[in-house]
Amino acid sequence: MPSEPMATLPVLALHHVSKHYQRGTEDVVALLDVSFELAPGTVTVILGPSGGGKSTLLHILGGMDRPSEGHVDVFGQDISTWSSDQLAQYRRETVGFVFQAFHLIASMTALENVELPLLLAGVPTTARRARALELLKRVGLETRANHYPGQLSGGQAQRVAIARALAANPPLILADEPTGNLDSASGEDIIRLLIALAHEDGHSVVIVTHNEEFAARADRVLRIRDGVLHGDLKQEETAPMAPTAVTPLDTPLRHVKWPALWRMAWHSLARRLSRGILTGLGIAIGVAAMILLMGLGSGLKSHVVGSVVSLGPLTAINVSPQSQTTDNGLFGPQAVVGHSQPITSRTLLTFAHLPGSRGAYANMTFLSGVTWRSRATTTALLPLPPTPLWSVNGILPKVSAGRVSSRPADILLPVSVAKALLGGKHPDIQRLIGHRVQLHLETVSGGLFSGGGLSGPAHPVGTISVTVTGLVNTGLGYVPYPTALGWMRQFSSTAHVTYPGATVLAHNLSAVNGLSSRITKMGYSTTTLSDALQSINKSFRLIELGLGAVGGIALVVAGLMIGVVMSMSVLERRREIGVLRAVGARRRDISRLFLLEALAIGLMGAVAGLAIGSGVGLLINGFVSHAAAGDTIFALPGWLIIMGLAFGGGVAVIAGAIPASHAASLNPIDALRQE
Numbered sequence: 077m078p079s080e081p082m083a084t085l086p087v088l089a090l091h092h093v094s095k096h097y098q099r100g101t102e103d104v105v106a107l108l109d110v111s112f113e114l115a116p117g118t119v120t121v122i123l124g125p126s127g128g129g130k131s132t133l134l135h136i137l138g139g140m141d142r143p144s145e146g147h148v149d150v151f152g153q154d155i156s157t158w159s160s161d162q163l164a165q166y167r168r169e170t171v172g173f174v175f176q177a178f179h180l181i182a183s184m185t186a187l188e189n190v191e192l193p194l195l196l197a198g199v200p201t202t203a204r205r206a207r208a209l210e211l212l213k214r215v216g217l218e219t220r221a222n223h224y225p226g227q228l229s230g231g232q233a234q235r236v237a238i239a240r241a242l243a244a245n246p247p248l249i250l251a252d253e254p255t256g257n258l259d260s261a262s263g264e265d266i267i268r269l270l271i272a273l274a275h276e277d278g279h280s281v282v283i284v285t286h287n288e289e290f291a292a293r294a295d296r297v298l299r300i301r302d303g304v305l306h307g308d309l310k311q312e313e314t315a316p317m318a319p320t321a322v323t324p325l326d327t328p329l330r331h332v333k334w335p336a337l338w339r340m341a342w343h344s345l346a347r348r349l350s351r352g353i354l355t356g357l358g359i360a361i362g363v364a365a366m367i368l369l370m371g372l373g374s375g376l377k378s379h380v381v382g383s384v385v386s387l388g389p390l391t392a393i394n395v396s397p398q399s400q401t402t403d404n405g406l407f408g409p410q411a412v413v414g415h416s417q418p419i420t421s422r423t424l425l426t427f428a429h430l431p432g433s434r435g436a437y438a439n440m441t442f443l444s445g446v447t448w449r450s451r452a453t454t455t456a457l458l459p460l461p462p463t464p465l466w467s468v469n470g471i472l473p474k475v476s477a478g479r480v481s482s483r484p485a486d487i488l489l490p491v492s493v494a495k496a497l498l499g500g501k502h503p504d505i506q507r508l509i510g511h512r513v514q515l516h517l518e519t520v521s522g523g524l525f526s527g528g529g530l531s532g533p534a535h536p537v538g539t540i541s542v543t544v545t546g547l548v549n550t551g552l553g554y555v556p557y558p559t560a561l562g563w564m565r566q567f568s569s570t571a572h573v574t575y576p577g578a579t580v581l582a583h584n585l586s587a588v589n590g591l592s593s594r595i596t597k598m599g600y601s602t603t604t605l606s607d608a609l610q611s612i613n614k615s616f617r618l619i620e621l622g623l624g625a626v627g628g629i630a631l632v633v634a635g636l637m638i639g640v641v642m643s644m645s646v647l648e649r650r651r652e653i654g655v656l657r658a659v660g661a662r663r664r665d666i667s668r669l670f671l672l673e674a675l676a677i678g679l680m681g682a683v684a685g686l687a688i689g690s691g692v693g694l695l696i697n698g699f700v701s702h703a704a705a706g707d708t709i710f711a712l713p714g715w716l717i718i719m720g721l722a723f724g725g726g727v728a729v730i731a732g733a734i735p736a737s738h739a740a741s742l743n744p745i746d747a748l749r750q751e
């Protein structure tokens with residue numbers, strides 16, 4: 077805070093200010109040893125020929141440029157040493173610029189243009205709108221609030237520009253040829269308004285002009301030629317009124333807040349909505365491709381993994397009698413040589429008592445005819461595990477209707493068999509539950525993993541009558557273990573029944589490998605579900621990576637598109653960038669603004685891409701489930717949604733980084749000079 081009361085301090089004081097520019101090897105002196113003070117509530121006119129240094133002086137007064145020598149005091153504080161962030165705050169809170177070319181933002185209404193500095197200052201919407209309307213009223217344009225600059229006359233546009241300069245109620249108003257683009261009547265209006273701002277509202281107003289007529293009405297006239305102050309004419313020695321309405325300079329550094337930038341970015345996007353949508357479309361396509369391909373990959377994987385897991389718990393080891401000589405592939409032994417070790421009930425007992433073993437039971441797969449009333453079909457039947465093992469997680473097949481039963485004459489049938497037995501297009505499969513069906517056992521073979529040849533029953537097996545207690549989706553039927561053992565005896569030609577395979581359950585996952593190798597050492601071949609799952613996972617990881625890469629390429633192309641569009645946008649919006657800098661945005665704010673715009677485009681594209689990708693995925697699921705009884709192959713796990721959003725937003729931000737830093741590095745004085 078200033079140490080003296082404000083009214084006794086000059087708003088601004090220049091002390092021996094010089095400004096040099098380097099043009100090639102030539103040193104251009106734009107200002108030389110300029111000193112003067114500006115009192116509050118006064119109008120100061122700066123006159124001089126073209127190239128005399130007027131604009132340079134105005135830029136130094138407004139904190140857009142720094143002096144090469146000398147210093148500038150604002151309310152007693154030397155701003156020449158301030159950081160660029162402090163100068164940005166100074167422009168935001170202490171200075172209001174009015175330009176010859178108005179520099180209104182064409183895509184914003186009059187009201188939105190006036191709101192701009194308030195938006196940067198983080199003023200909430202209602203207060204911002206009320207203040208902007210009040211200012212438009214002050215300049216006589218309340219009825220034009222919703223007009224765009226193109227719909228305003230030059231005089232009206234300049235009045236809107238003055239309202240914008242007044243938005244933050246700055247003590248200092250700097251006008252650079254404010255009447256240069258206006259006819260004399262409108263020019264007169266503007267000058268009258270500027271004088272009123274000084275004399276009625278207490279702002280210190282500085283007007284750069286070529287017009288000698290205005291000089292006559294100023295409180296003070298400074299003439300400048302070749303950078304040197306030639307005359308400092310005070311027309312009225314009486315002290316003008318002390319300011320009452322203006323706010324003094326406050327020292328704590330305040331930055332433009334993220335929400336304000338986000339609102340501006342959103343505003344800017346909304347103004348160019350169709351372009352934003354087109355740009356975001358690239359991201360949408362990329363994300364959609366990624367979601368769809370990876371979703372299919374992930375869905376297929378969980379489908380395959382689900383089928384494998386439905387075969388039994390992960391702690392299960394499938395044992396077959398053959399000794400193993402080559403690597404276990406995904407589907408069991410590749411080649412089998414050497415002797416065969418039979419699996420008998422004694423072997424099962426041995427397996428059950430191995431360290432780490434929880435239990436063991438025989439594998440067998442029966443092929444059987446099934447008849448119900450007049451309909452007949454065939455099915456494969458497996459034994460359910462022995463009842464003491466039913467408590468093991470995942471060991472029982474999942475029933476889609478009815479229940480699992482351990483009674484000897486009960487059976488679980490596959491849904492497909494139930495459909496075939498009931499006949500008709502959409503039979504009510506539940507109807508079969510509780511009914512008796514007839515079985516005609518045909519052959520027996522090993523477990524699904526343990527292979528083994530087919531053989532028919534050694535003793536005649538008549539028709540077996542069983543009750544359907546439940547239905548399963550696995551495509552295989554199940555009978556209680558003791559029932560299967562009984563059938564096995566009927567298939568056996570010798571007194572000692574040998575089984576085609578066995579399942580040994582480990583106590584837990586970490587015991588699986590040790591147990592499996594012990595069994596292998598006994599001369600048996602083993603396959604574990606966790607082996608199978610591991611290789612499935614490995615294969616799918618590769619598939620997912622490959623599919624993801626295809627989506628990734630689409631995203632890179634989309635990123636390039638965003639980069640190009642944003643670069644064009646920066647060129648097109650040079651003036652807007654200049655205005656934003658003049659009203660107090662820092663370089664960083666400009667780059668953040670462009671990055672936020674890119675992020676918003678990326679996120680919108682990603683959301684659209686998620687919708688498109690999952691929509692197509694669900695359609696595919698619809699087709700597949702129609703064709704294959706309720707199966708689906710597209711999945712949209714949460715991580716894929718997050719990945720889609722992160723990639724969409726991330727690619728857009730990376731693509732927008734170069735244009736954003738280009739926008740931030742633009743010199744605001746050059747940007748505003750561009751016509």
Ligand SMILES: Nc1ncnc2c1ncn2[C@@H]1O[C@H](COP(=O)(O)OP(=O)(O)OP(=O)(O)O)[C@@H](O)[C@H]1O
Binds near residue numbers: 128
């Ligand atoms: N960025 C720059 N690089 C080199 N020289 C510059 C630069 N800006 C201004 N100058 C030079 O400084 C001098 C003063 O320029 P300035 O724009 O302040 O004059 P002016 O009085 O505002 O002119 P006009 O009335 O035509 O706008 C001129 O000789 C100009 O060529």
